Amino acid sequence: MIPELVFATNNNYKTKEISALLEGQYKVLNLSDIGCTVDIPETGSTFAENATLKSRYVVENYGIDCFADDSGLEIEALNNEPGIYSARYSGNKNDQENLELVLEKMKGLSNRKANFRTVVSLIKDGQVYLFEGLIYGTIRRTPSGEQGFGYDPIFEPLGYDLTFAEMSMAEKNAISHRALAMQKLIAFLKVQAAASQSGYQPLRYLKIS
Template sequence: MSLTLLVASSNQHKLREFNHIFAQLPLTLLPFTEHPSTHSLIVEEKENTFSENAIQKARLIAEKGQIITLADDSGLEVDALDGKPGVRSARFAHEHASDAENRLTLWTALSAKCPSSLPSNFFPARFRCVLAIVDPASPHTPHIFEGACEGHVTLTPSGTHGFGYDPMFTPLGAEQTFAELSLTQKMKLSHRGAALQRLIPWLQSYVLSHS
């Protein structure tokens, strides 16, 4: 049996990472923008925590589409900026910012903290991911899976893969930024990879119980 899983995202980079991790599972991932009952929904991230945002998105789409739904809310937390950009990672520069604009805003904020910074300087940080699964049969009982990746942000971006802040973030113990790693390498280390691996046993059990 193949399970259709609605995804509360149209971000092609995230969808690619989901598909990479779920490749061996009997799943069909369907972005909410491609489902007739949910394609016109406006999905906003107005909450104060990753988990609240993920739950809100998953519940909205699951109830409207009547299909089990996966939502992701993720972000970068930089210690020197008291955890910012955090839940506003995708909107750090402004509400409809591009990845490049957000990286420039981060670079500017960190440069102000260390005006004489050299390329070798780095700022301790972490990527955090919260996944929420909501079954429309029980919309007020979300299932939460979390992952985090410690590392540091550099003021000298490097690499062409990935998205978001990937060119500025090097995971702990690695010598390359996320943007310099292959997708397989990145998913072994990343916050989203960790959260998705924790989700897999639950999904396998769900598929078996609904087959």
């Protein structure tokens, strides 16, 4: 039987992305699958803090080991905004309004450098593990593409002439910030399992950049 992991998110697109990455290794459940309808507060000052707040909420209230991510777009010319406020940059959790605000603030700016960052927090057996993924790129002047979500239509990863929204899920999963963080999580789970079988104890707190 394939083991289950709870992903502390209500975002179905994120769930599909992660399910595709973990296909055949884990069955990924999200918050709705475990009956959690709470919009878990993200009051931290960093991606790591917010991700851990979400994973800890599930562990403390549902008694289920899980992982959570916090991701955001960091734009050099905007002092790394929107950063941890990416999902509600406009004051609302509205992808289109957030995207439009970024484009408005970027008007007339020649520096289009940006990066997407993800931190995944895994709480397993009472221990916290963090995994980070980072991808560099530029901000387009106009949106392009129908796939993805959030800022995907205006983010062009370095070395590509497509936005994330112009890529298939498989193409995006091969290079995205979330995929990179998840790949580290998957590798760690395998190492932890092997260490457990050998009698070694994993580190209590681990950050993999």
